[in-house]
Amino acid sequence: MRYITFALAKGRLAKKTLSYLEQIGITCEEMKDPDTRKLIFTNEDLKLRFFLAKAGDVPTYVEYGAADIGVVGLDTILEEERDNLYEVLDLGFGKCRMCVCGPASAKEILSKNEIIRVASKYPNIATNYFRNKKNQTVEIVKLNGSVELAPIVNLSDVIVDIVETGTTLKENGLEVLEEICPLSCRMVVNKVSFKMEQERILKIVRDLKALLYES
Ligand code: PRP
Secondary structure, X not given: OOOEEEEEEOOHHHHHHHHHHHHOOOOOHHHHOOOOOOOEEEEOOOOEEEEEEOHHHHHHHHHOOOOOEEEEEHHHHHHHOOOOEEEEEEOOOOOEEEEEEEOHHHHXXXXXXXXXXXXXXXXXXXXXXXXXXOOOOEEEEEOOOOOOHHHHOOOOOEEEEEEOOOHHHHHOOOEEEEEEEEEOEEEEXXXXXXXXXXXXXXXXXXXXXXXXXXX
């Protein structure tokens, strides 16, 4: 039997995913050691391997087949635009929204067809939204975090970013101006892996689905 390899997006999503996997009988004891410096963990009995990666790298590992299965937010999947993978399951947690945000005063420029400047960690999502859905020409400024700063210091008119509780916006005098799409944690599978290991992969998907939606 060959190994099935999971790439999990580091942080909260990985923790939650591992706890759900444990509930369907997929454990990885090695991974529980908080002091370990290992990067890849194995369950020899089930012939499974796991590694943690930066969210943005998860779709890359899956696209190239270095991981068979990836678990990562839909925001990352949409932004990375990777081929060669199937999205097989909405895990239902990590729920948030991708939105256009800014000061209330920016509402007006969004309704006119003016060229505006948009700051975002998600240049592809922002470009697609303004070009395809709104037919509006925009200049995208790529940032790597704390994107809410951009309209405050006049780097951009608006931002495209994740809104979860809305606290960051509120505390910085900004608001949601338009909603782009809802987001949550997804499981993706390399297309070739899916063909080769369909039975084992579908069992994992079915067991998780039953746990998440039928209990
Ligand atoms: C995310 C996102 C927002 C914030 C939204 O940032 O980019 O800034 O969380 O959450 P809220 O609606 O609950 O306030 P993250 O914490 O990932 O940090 P970053 O800004 O450095 O990317």
